[in-house]
Amino acid sequence: MTDTSSDLITLGRRIRHHRKQQGLTLDQLGARVGVVGSQLSLIENGRREPKLSLLQSLSTELGVPVPDLLSAEAPDARTALEIELAKAQNSPLYASLGLPVVPASRNLPLETLESLVGLHRELLRRATQSIATPEEARRANTENRLAMRQKNNYLPELEQLAEDTLATVGHTSGALTHRSVSLLAESLGFTLIYVDNLPHSARSVTDLENGRIYLPPASIPGGHGLRSMALQAMAHRLLGHTPPQSYAEFLQQRLEINYFAAACLMPQTASVAFLSAAKQRKDLSIEDFRDAFGVTHEAAALRMTNLATSHLDMPVHFLRVGEDGAIYKAYENDGLPLPVDVTGAVEGQLVCRKWAARSALGRTNRTTEFYQYTDTPAGTFWCATQTGKTDAGEFSISFGVPFSEAKWFRGRDTQGRVQSTCPDEACCRKPASDLADRWSSAAWPSAKLHAHILSPLPSGKFPGVDENEVYQFLENHSAS
Template identity: 55%
Template sequence: MGRHLRHLRKERGLTLAQVAAESGIAASQLSLMETGKREAKLSSLQKLARLYGATLDEITAPVPDRRAQLEIELERLMRSPLAQARSLPPVRISPRMPMDVLEALVALHRELARDVAERIATPEEARRANAELRSRMRAQDNYFSDIEAEAARLLARVGYESGPLSQHFIGEITEHLGFSLHHVGDLPHSTRSVTDLKHMRIYLPAASSTDHEPRSVLLQALGSYVLRHSPPTSYGDFLRQRVETNYFAAALLMPEETAVAFLQQAKGQRELAVEDLRDAFAVSYEAAAHRFTNLATKHLDIPVHFQRVHESGIIYKAYENDGVTFPKDNLGAIEGQPVCRFWTSRQVFDVADKFNAFNQYTDTPNGTFWCTARVERAAAGYFSTCIGVTYRDSKWFRGRDTPERSVSRCPDPNCCRRAPEELTGRWEGHAWPSARTHAHLLAALPPGTFPGVDDTEVFQFLDSHA
């Protein structure tokens, strides 16, 4: 707004002294307002609007002048985490700075950001970022107090008290934040939703995907706005924002106060069950399992581990703070690693009963763990979602009396990585399989500020709907 005020003043050929004399606002105060160092009062804006022959809407509208736009962009770029991490010295943006110098500085900052984005777009960087993020999550028991507080404030604002979060309450939250919803059939294929911050619109697909619950997609979009996310400057930053928006959506769908009361009552009865949390708040089993990891250690004093495993045995998501040993690569990443075939998350695929949860004890080099798992279908195939705890804490869960038991000696390669000697003797040297390569593990990450999202496609989409 300060840049815009200066643009309007110069457009009319007025000096600070002349405006001060006409408006009654001290020249020093006008200067601070124009440089963004003092917030303008409504009464001051009304005086300036009359003096400049403009409306309040015009004063607060986007700046039309290219120089003003470049000044705003350069100021933002100089304050970015990337510029601070590289210790780039800021420059003073004055009205006398030549236009070509201003354009060159903006272009240099843009090129630096693009170069850094290309350098980090490797599978190694993705795995390293995943490992670092999981370490931070483990350090705080996967509990984010600031996000819980934001969600609680919104729920109180719309009058939520208990039970599943209805479409009515979600609509109230959306309206309270100033957004309107638009369901469209031409959403860019690389997106789940698109937010138009210029017109405060959220675009959602006309038909819901089998992989993403519609309420969660909308609440995640709102989460980026509520949590004041800025465009990610690294893949780690991108992952952190995804975790935070997912957490925000879960904190609204399964509010902390009511969910904790529900879980504490179940623990008191020794009847903890993920499917009960799912049913109580009308969410998916995976969402309930994720939410359980947020609340179990903080409020129930139960360390826990979580796995989401593809039918091929590859780990897609994982979290632990209970001492369980997951397979890791040399960077400490778990995603993309095959899980032991004797673990519950693998054994559940062979169970005939797909309606009820499958429970199993597994003896490991790090102790015995009790786990509960279910299989769900997604576009990429079947996935198991598994929650586990130490043997000591299994006493709080329904299903602790299961007779199913298994032994895992991993990471010993003789556990399940190597074929039995009898089979090896018969077939070694006589088999030549054609491997189905996981291309995403070899290729660079998709380019773009938001990896995998085609910026041109998104901007064209917004143009067509604006």
């Protein structure tokens, strides 16, 4: 149902309310404003939009100003229920059930009306809080990735919002301090509070009633993460987000808050100036960009994908790969042949063993970036790869460009060069014939599932979050 049809229902009910107050029938009011009663009935039921001239005539005859007739509020509690029922029955969700429409008329007993509205509310709740299946999650991820590829991973409106927000606390360059982040929160009416008992399913919790943003303890390793989490929480308010109505909307909101946080930690003006100067020296480096703004290697590499095409005039690619070779995150607009499944999803797909994203994990010395040229069926690519480790295992972060753009980067003189023919299975996936002969009938491995990629998220208002735990957490802290 469109917003226009919703407005028409409310307008119609307000006209009917004031007509009844005047003690007029449809035919009587219709005669006064020059329309037949049946036409007026269609307007009151939200099925026809009145012309401005008719609306002005109705305003005059009913003694109600036009702005009052156009108000979005119901004139009384009973009418509010009637409007809610009419809107619910006019929605695609109800239409998909193939059930008849119950007229939301004055003849409908109040108890029946309340019961029907309650049923529709529960129907909507169950539909919007359904479990996000792996297929739904992967499809939404793919749609997001392709949409961002069309935009070169660049969102100018969020860039501007970040710069305007930073200007309120006087930040222009260098690493964004925790104090500046706290001042930003205060400007939005929030206080940052660090606690050691956050719900296990939440990275942060915002208390809208008391103006508090709860974060993990400030003493945890990597303070950049706390700045980012606080900025992400604030972004929901700045961007006017409402509880997501689908998993796709949830992912879009997450993308927007992550982008905003990155744009605050690495502001566009300062970042582009830094990167442009490095490009002019032919000394671009993720390591230097990372250190200049005090962020993680992954954050710096991802931020480069936002700015490289729009401001440095170069296509790029990014990969975060687990120790088993599975893709966690990926982006490309340079033609790198990412592995995809039949739906186009990349999450969980294995990258070629010869790509730097995997070969870097086998290095002994991992203190510096690993550089490599890779010849693929789609051309030659250069990339810089850094590795890391979490409780979940090792991972690699790769940022790369086509061969023609490598000249701008530190590490372009590497002698490391390999050839990959993937997706040809003979490249790195098909076992040697002697090993296959030896073990094909004797091996029975048990697969390790990628829970973060494949498992469904718990149902709820916010996918993946235990609402009961979050609400109990806020209740416990509200008294302090």
